[in-house]
Amino acid sequence: MESDWTREQPRTYSCKELGPWGLFNIKEDVTGHTQVKSSVQRAIRAKILEQYKEGIEGIIDDVMPKKAPLILMKCHEHINLIVMNNEVLFFNHFDGPYFPTLKLLHKYPNMLPRLQVDRGAIKFVMAGANIMCPGLTSKGARMDVSVPADAVVAITAEGKNEILAVGTTKMSTDDIKRINKNIGVETAHYLNDYLWKTVVDI
Amino acid sequence: MDSPDAPSSEHVKPREVPYCGFCSLPPEYCEFGPTLDKCKQWLSKNDKVLYAILYNTLDDQLAAASLNETPEDDKKKAKEAAKIEKQMQKKMQSKVLIKRIERTKRKCVTSVFGLENFDVDLKKAAKLFANKFACGSSVTKNNQGNDEIVVQGDVSDEIFDLILEHWPIVPEDNIDLIEDKKKGK
Numbered sequence: 001m002e003s004d005w006t007r008e009q010p011r012t013y014s015c016k017e018l019g020p021w022g023l024f025n026i027k028e029d030v031t032g033h034t035q036v037k038s039s040v041q042r043a044i045r046a047k048i049l050e051q052y053k054e055g056i057e058g059i060i061d062d063v064m065p066k067k068a069p070l071i072l073m074k075c076h077e078h079i080n081l082i083v084m085n086n087e088v089l090f091f092n093h094f095d096g097p098y099f100p101t102l103k104l105l106h107k108y109p110n111m112l113p114r115l116q117v118d119r120g121a122i123k124f125v126m127a128g129a130n131i132m133c134p135g136l137t138s139k140g141a142r143m144d145v146s147v148p149a150d151a152v153v154a155i156t157a158e159g160k161n162e163i164l165a166v167g168t169t170k171m172s173t174d175d176i177k178r179i180n181k182n183i184g185v186e187t188a189h190y191l192n193d194y195l196w197k198t199v200v201d202i
Numbered sequence: 203m204d205s206p207d208a209p210s211s212e213h214v215k216p217r218e219v220p221y222c223g224f225c226s227l228p229p230e231y232c233e234f235g236p237t238l239d240k241c242k243q244w245l246s247k248n249d250k251v252l253y254a255i256l257y258n259t260l261d262d263q264l265a266a267a268s269l270n271e272t273p274e275d276d277k278k279k280a281k282e283a284a285k286i287e288k289q290m291q292k293k294m295q296s297k298v299l300i301k302r303i304e305r306t307k308r309k310c311v312t313s314v315f316g317l318e319n320f321d322v323d324l325k326k327a328a329k330l331f332a333n334k335f336a337c338g339s340s341v342t343k344n345n346q347g348n349d350e351i352v353v354q355g356d357v358s359d360e361i362f363d364l365i366l367e368h369w370p371i372v373p374e375d376n377i378d379l380i381e382d383k384k385k386g387k
Contacts, residue, residue, distance in 0.1 A: 062216065106228070107216035126234050162219060162228040191227055192235060 033073040033083070041070045044082065048090065048098050051152070055111040063089060063104065073200075086200050091189070097152055097168070099188050102196060105154055105163045112154040112166070115173075115185065116142040119158040125165050126192055131155065131185040133176045148172045153185060165190035223248060230256055236282035293319060298365065298372060300358045301380045312358050315350040317365070320372050324349055331357075334364060 036044070045064055049056060056063070064070070064084060073081040073088075082090040082098070090098040100111060117131060118140035125131060136143055140158040147153055149172045155165040167185040169176075176184045189195055219228055224244040225235040229252055232241035245253045296319040304310045314331075318324055324341045328351045332339035338354040353361065358379055365372055 059216075106219040109217065122231075122234055126231070160230050162230060164231070191231055192225070197226065 029075045036072045113145040114154045116156045122157045130183045133180045133184040146173045298377045312353045
């Protein structure tokens with residue numbers, strides 16, 4: 001006999017609401033992994049190169065050696081993980097931009113433009129919140145670079161050295177300063193989320 | 203990051219970022235994790251220099267910050283910490299059973315049960331045993347419906363050593379060797 005509450009509820013989270021890693025679980029949510037053809041690997045590499053241009057040119061051979069086998073993990077909700085040597089390097093959603101993972105960013109912090117949030121925001125970012133404009137414009141926050149809308153940025157925090165999160169800007173940095181309201185950066189991946197805790201072992 | 207942003211000409215070396223051994227975050231973010239006390243212990247043991255840098259200045263800030271924190275926040279944090287603590291304890295208590303089961307007269311198999319509690323991938327483990335002992339080894343369901351690894355041959359002592367060597371998180375005291383003899387000789 002199965003009462004109502006013991007039956008497994010269908011999972012109704014969506015990518016937008018919880019962030020892609022809301023309830024990510026590597027055992028359940030990865031539908032398959034394949035070692036990709038070299039042509040596909042080249043295509044992915046080209047796309048990443050095009051996306052990050054200066055940031056990655058010097059290091060791409062270290063990050064993604066041409067010859068090493070590249071594994072593409074497909075997950076629910078059209079999320080792809082790019083895995084090399086048992087390390088998740090990049091992820092993307094559908095055919096959107098590739099985000100580097102935080103572990104990779106910690107190794108090469110200059111890959112992305114960096115925005116800094118104030119201390120009060122850290123707690124919320126680490127709980128998966130999107131970053132509101134005031135958190136980027138207040139005292140303690142810094143935006144030294146100018147970035148257009150829909151760009152991938154790394155988020156650091158006041159008084160910290162390491163990168164806290166990765167996300168896409170919802171508006172350009174100029175607009176963030178000017179409007180100073182609503183979501184400035186949509187968080188895609190943050191410290192201690194499910195992707196961070198994921199250990200890939202193939 | 204204090205390093206100059208100007209990309210150094212050709213080869214950029216990856217930075218080595220230390221991670222907290224307890225909560226896996228970079229140590230400077232431990233204060234935002236649920237297990238600050240444990241992280242502090244770990245760091246003071248493993249990286250005294252960093253500990254001094256981080257927490258001597260931090261304690262003042264924390265004291266200031268905690269004034270702003272509502273008791274509700276504290277409660278939530280304590281709850282989370284307790285939860286993690288509980289999980290750890292459970293992990294530490296769970297046993298790994300290595301059982302020698304007789305099949306026919308002089309043949310037997312060895313079953314290993316309970317490894318999954320220590321986050322060991324059973325399939326991988328089975329493969330490892332098979333490679334190591336050059337014998338058949340597979341993951342099977344026992345009659346309670348739990349997964350266990352069955353290795354052909356009597357290799358219980360070797361498996362005991364191998365587990366200790368390969369998965370150091372498994373405490374030695376938690377591994378039990380059992381012999382399951384057919385009754386009547």
